[in-house]
Amino acid sequence: MRRNGRLMRLAFPAALLFGACMNGETTDDPTSSTNDNNDIVNVARENATAPSAQTLTEAPAAFDGLSNGFIDPADTQEMQDVTTGFTNQEQKADGLGPVYNAQSCGECHQTPITGGGSQISELRAGHFNGTNFIDAPGGSLINDRAVDASIQERVPDADEVRTFRLTTNILGDAFIEAVDSNIIANNAANQPPAQRGTFIQVPVFEATGNTIGAPAACANNTPLCRGGRFGWKDQQASLVSFAADAYVNEMGITSKFQPTENTSMGKSVAAFDVKADPEDPDDADVDEFVSFMRASKAPPRDTALAATSDAQAGANLFNSVGCATCHITTFSTVTAGTVINGGAYTVPPAIGDKTFHPYSDFLLHDVGTGDGIVQNGGQATRNKLRTPPLWGLRARSRLMHDAATVTRTDAIARHKNQGATAASNFANLSTTQKGQLLTFLDSL
Numbered sequence: 001m002r003r004n005g006r007l008m009r010l011a012f013p014a015a016l017l018f019g020a021c022m023n024g025e026t027t028d029d030p031t032s033s034t035n036d037n038n039d040i041v042n043v044a045r046e047n048a049t050a051p052s053a054q055t056l057t058e059a060p061a062a063f064d065g066l067s068n069g070f071i072d073p074a075d076t077q078e079m080q081d082v083t084t085g086f087t088n089q090e091q092k093a094d095g096l097g098p099v100y101n102a103q104s105c106g107e108c109h110q111t112p113i114t115g116g117g118s119q120i121s122e123l124r125a126g127h128f129n130g131t132n133f134i135d136a137p138g139g140s141l142i143n144d145r146a147v148d149a150s151i152q153e154r155v156p157d158a159d160e161v162r163t164f165r166l167t168t169n170i171l172g173d174a175f176i177e178a179v180d181s182n183i184i185a186n187n188a189a190n191q192p193p194a195q196r197g198t199f200i201q202v203p204v205f206e207a208t209g210n211t212i213g214a215p216a217a218c219a220n221n222t223p224l225c226r227g228g229r230f231g232w233k234d235q236q237a238s239l240v241s242f243a244a245d246a247y248v249n250e251m252g253i254t255s256k257f258q259p260t261e262n263t264s265m266g267k268s269v270a271a272f273d274v275k276a277d278p279e280d281p282d283d284a285d286v287d288e289f290v291s292f293m294r295a296s297k298a299p300p301r302d303t304a305l306a307a308t309s310d311a312q313a314g315a316n317l318f319n320s321v322g323c324a325t326c327h328i329t330t331f332s333t334v335t336a337g338t339v340i341n342g343g344a345y346t347v348p349p350a351i352g353d354k355t356f357h358p359y360s361d362f363l364l365h366d367v368g369t370g371d372g373i374v375q376n377g378g379q380a381t382r383n384k385l386r387t388p389p390l391w392g393l394r395a396r397s398r399l400m401h402d403a404a405t406v407t408r409t410d411a412i413a414r415h416k417n418q419g420a421t422a423a424s425n426f427a428n429l430s431t432t433q434k435g436q437l438l439t440f441l442d443s444l
Helices: 076-087 173-177 181-190 239-250 284-295 309-320 408-413 417-427 431-442
Strands: 121-128 133-135 161-166 200-203 225-227 354-356
Touching (some): 076 284, 173 239, 181 225, 239 284, 309 431, 408 417, 408 431
Antiparallel strands (some): 121 133
């Protein structure tokens, strides 16, 4: 938000937790596109310069709350302003709710610094009729809070599909956003058939040519869509889309990208809404959230622990038992100056030409812990979840999508289906080897 009336001064030219890896399936959801069996989809090329031709440098990584260069590092006030905007508590007069989960982004993204994950989860529900998943009335998201008790949402008895979803870390998401969709799709194509992830394309709300508030359905090779990479179901591909989606679903505040207020179990909440929609009419708030995320550094390793012989041996074991099939260590971003997000974003030098280490493939997999919820990917993805990035793992006390697991060993043991081989290989390690692999994980 430009709450202080200052314009963002960016440092680039204006011209410019566990989850392992099933064959991709087609979807019956017209708003998305998935990989069909073993064939890679046609993805709009986002990077004219192949990574091998780039001069790559390491993405900045630290838990220090400073800019990665997207905002001029010398402008500490600007970084402070966007961080304050990210943590600002919304009030009813701002458009909060009427049904919502939190009063600020920072309420759920705060460990170990603003922008990280947390122990906070959201609730989703619906019904499976034996063939298809059906949302609870008003949508699968059941908001935990309301401005009036009479519109409090609750899970209906008839909706037997119920799940919690843990808050995800957003630090380093600027680098994830700047990965060419083709890299993600190619990683799926190169995975063993039994562990192959599902790649889906999702609308980019801000893409030039998309109808505001009603983005086009995704088809192969459309510039209005990109490979999904954010959220437990890969439901977003850009940080603008991600921010606008969170603003309306978690805080109940509408914008031009998400102009429609949520309901209370399908019933209108207009009588309790004190501000006209869109409640963020010029998208100043959404823009500020995006600036904070794009300026945030990646989660760092514990360098002292990572340098130990146990952690180094554990890294080798992580690869050899099969964890790295889906928790891919290293990615690169597109060349600085590349235009992505359907023409809406030119990747700046602070973000382009970088390597980073998220330990994810950003694909959907069935590891036996699926939440039963369908969003962008269609019914075939009901029990699939995005491979959670493991960077920053040492700052998490609760694991897996539902936060129901609290030890690294138990999280590995929960891996079934596409993750069964890696879990079995881990179980067959010696006690010493298990300790080394866990030490490696504790260094992330």
